[in-house]
Amino acid sequence: MDEVFKALADGSRRALLDRLHARNGQTLSDLCDGLAMTRQAVTKHLAILEAANLVATVKHGREKLHYLNPVPIHEIGERWIRKFERGRLAALGDLKRKLETRDE
Amino acid sequence: MDEVFKALADGSRRALLDRLHARNGQTLSDLCDGLAMTRQAVTKHLAILEAANLVATVKHGREKLHYLNPVPIHEIGERWIRKFERGRLAALGDLKRKLETRDE
């Protein structure tokens, strides 16, 4: 789980996931296209995404195809974000109350 | 949004949010309690959480009370994770297909 959060912390990596979300199964060169980064930098980002299991790759001849694995993102939604949904309104209530009554 | 992702990337900070989720409105000393970190380290983490708007504070005499702000987490759920929910089954399909047919 920590690896996933860390992987998602970087904007470039989130952009790569966005790209794969828009079109799945792209090659490394595809993914580099138009980015202000060297190919090697992108490779490293993809390696981190792969280690976090957010991306899976398949070699196809001299190309490496990248596929989005949506499961870890889904799990963060389910197991982590949902936890804070419960009690969300209560927390907002606490906050509002405390911010309003400075003279308590 | 980037600040929120970055703030959530660290396990200690997520633990602090957990603590506030369990009991809202804790002081700095409360939050330090039982952690293998100096108070100053915790202060820094809280500052990052505050900058990301995940925590709001109210000074109360010599104490500083920390309140969870659940809104940014909720927004990440709504605006980011939900995007990947759409097309999630399609992506899983792509992935399964590609992983199975290595002889394509």
Add this chain to the structure above:
DNA sequence: ATGATAGGCAACTAAAAGGTTGCATGTCAA
């Protein structure tokens, strides 16, 4: 076979992150 294309590996650098120590300040309680 040979050149172009797709990608891999390794060493290096700069900056940011996470943490520490030491000291200063503000507030409460006796």
Add this chain to the structure above:
DNA sequence: TTGACATGCAACCTTTTAGTTGCCTATCAT
């Protein structure tokens, strides 16, 4: 008012991160 408690500030250190450059390897098309 004085000591104890709660927090703030700043300098410093170490490790990680994000990125680079340079070169090597594998595959495809002609």
